[in-house]
Amino acid sequence: NAGVTQTPKFQVLKTGQSMTLQCAQDMNHEYMSWYRQDPGMGLRLIHYSVGAGITDQGEVPNGYNVSRSTTEDFPLRLLSAAPSQTSVYFCASSTPGRVREQYFGPGTRLTVT
Amino acid sequence: DQQVKQNSPSLSVQEGRISILNCDYTNSMFDYFLWYKKYPAEGPTFLISISSIKDKNEDGRFTVFLNKSAKHLSLHIVPSQPGDSAVYFCAASRLNSGNTPLVFGKGTRLSVIA
Numbered sequence: 373n374a375g376v377t378q379t380p381k382f383q384v385l386k387t388g389q390s391m392t393l394q395c396a397q398d399m400n401h402e403y404m405s406w407y408r409q410d411p412g413m414g415l416r417l418i419h420y421s422v423g424a425g426i427t428d429q430g431e432v433p434n435g436y437n438v439s440r441s442t443t444e445d446f447p448l449r450l451l452s453a454a455p456s457q458t459s460v461y462f463c464a465s466s467t468p469g470r471v472r473e474q475y476f477g478p479g480t481r482l483t484v485t
Numbered sequence: 486d487q488q489v490k491q492n493s494p495s496l497s498v499q500e501g502r503i504s505i506l507n508c509d510y511t512n513s514m515f516d517y518f519l520w521y522k523k524y525p526a527e528g529p530t531f532l533i534s535i536s537s538i539k540d541k542n543e544d545g546r547f548t549v550f551l552n553k554s555a556k557h558l559s560l561h562i563v564p565s566q567p568g569d570s571a572v573y574f575c576a577a578s579r580l581n582s583g584n585t586p587l588v589f590g591k592g593t594r595l596s597v598i599a
Contacts, residue, residue: 376528405586407589412494412591413591414489414491414574414589414590414591414592415529415574415576415589416589417586417587420586430586431586462528462529464528472517472519472534472576472578472580472587473519473531473534474531474587475531476521476528476529476530477528478526478527478528479526479527479528
């Protein structure tokens with residue numbers, strides 16, 4: 373199993389550009405989530421999904437969209453990037469019975485100039 | 486308002502000694518607690534967890550203690566090894582409240598000195 377994979381590893385955007393961060397898992401996990409990590413701020417939840425077709429907002433959802441059309445994939449879309457979205461983004465997944473013990477991807481480092 | 490607090494941003498410990506990482510929480514509804522470990526340029530990895538019905542959980546060199554009355558938990562690593570050097574995140578959840586997400590602390594950077 374590849375586990376949780378994220379692409380790209382690094383990305384630089386200009387303010388106003390859009391992009392999609394990709395996340396995929398091959399463990400047949402129903403629960404997937406997106407976090408951002410900023411210096412001194414820990415991990416903050418952006419959006420999460422409890423299964424295909426179901427998504428919900430986390431602590432910091434503004435400026436981000438998600439959809440979940442398959443169990444495997446959970447992309448995160450930035451519609452109009454802002455410098456405040458400069459961060460490291462982590463995708464995670466877990467099984468229904470062990471939702472809290474999440475498997476994290478390696479992260480995407482995003483810089484918005 | 487920060488619901489999960491790790492008040493020590495960093496900690497240095499000699500190899501072979503005990504490392505104690507602390508975490509406080511404010512929400513009395515939290516009933517499940519976890520510790521994650523993160524190396525640079527990698528995602529966090531789950532380390533150990535504890536339910537509020539217990540006050541201790543042990544896994545090899547790692548032990549988590551929970552003091553519900555004080556809303557405090559701690560992670561003990563004995564003996565500490567250089568490979569334990571990483572950022573440790575405390576997280577809390579309401580296990581019996583459906584899909585309530587995890588709330589993370591800001592992390593403590595542990596350095597184990599050989």
